[in-house]
Amino acid sequence: DTEVTQTPKHLVMGMTNKKSLKCEQHMGHRAMYWYKQKAKKPPELMFVYSYEKLSINESVPSRFSPECPNSSLLNLHLHALQPEDSALYLCASRRTPGQGVTEAFFGQGTRLTVV
C-alpha cells in the first residue's frame, strides 16, 4: 500500500464553520506533512509531524490546528477561516531521516473553498 488518502476531496465552508481535514497512510512513515497550495504555485509547508510530535510549524495562523492521533493519521482542524485560505491542502508522508531518506508520498488533496 503506497497510498496517502485524504478526505474530503472537496470542502466548502463558511467563515464561522468548524471543519476537519483527514489524512491516512499505512506505509509506516513517521514523518507527515500538511501543505497549502495556491493555483500555479509550489506547495507551501504548514506543519511537520515526526514520530507523532509536531516538529515544524511554519508560522501558521492559529485558525489552523493540526493533530496527529497516531502514526497513521493526521488531521487538520479548521476554524474561523478567511476567504484567502481557499486553496488545495495536501498531506504527505515519508520516512524520517532515521528511517532512510526517500521520496514523499502525497495525497490527492482537499480543495477548500471558504465563503
Added chain:
Amino acid sequence: SQQGEEDPQALSIQEGENATMNCSYKTSINNLQWYRQNSGRGLVHLILIRSNEREKHSGRLRVTLDTSKKSSSLLITASRAADTASYFCATLMDSNYQLIWGAGTKLIIKP
C-alpha cells in the same frame, strides 16, 4: 519554503518532441527530487538523484545534477499528451525533514 527557480515557467511542445526543464537551488543538499502534478491533484514522485550522483535515468526520464552550479535538469524524451502537467523540483538538506520546492514548470504537450 522555496529554494530557487525553475525555468522555463511554461513550456509548450508537440507530441513526440523532448522537453527539458531546469531547476536551480541555493544551499547544499542531500538529494534532489522531481515531482509531477496533474491539474489540481496531488504530486507524484518521479525520480530522486543524490548529491553524489551526476545523472540518473528512469524510463523516458533523464535527470542531471550539477552541484557546483547548484542546478538540475529534467529531460522527458518522446513526450506524450499524458505528460501534460506541472513539474516541480524539490531539494532535501542533510538530516532535514523539509522539502524545499522550486517554482515549477507547466508543460503542455500538443497532439
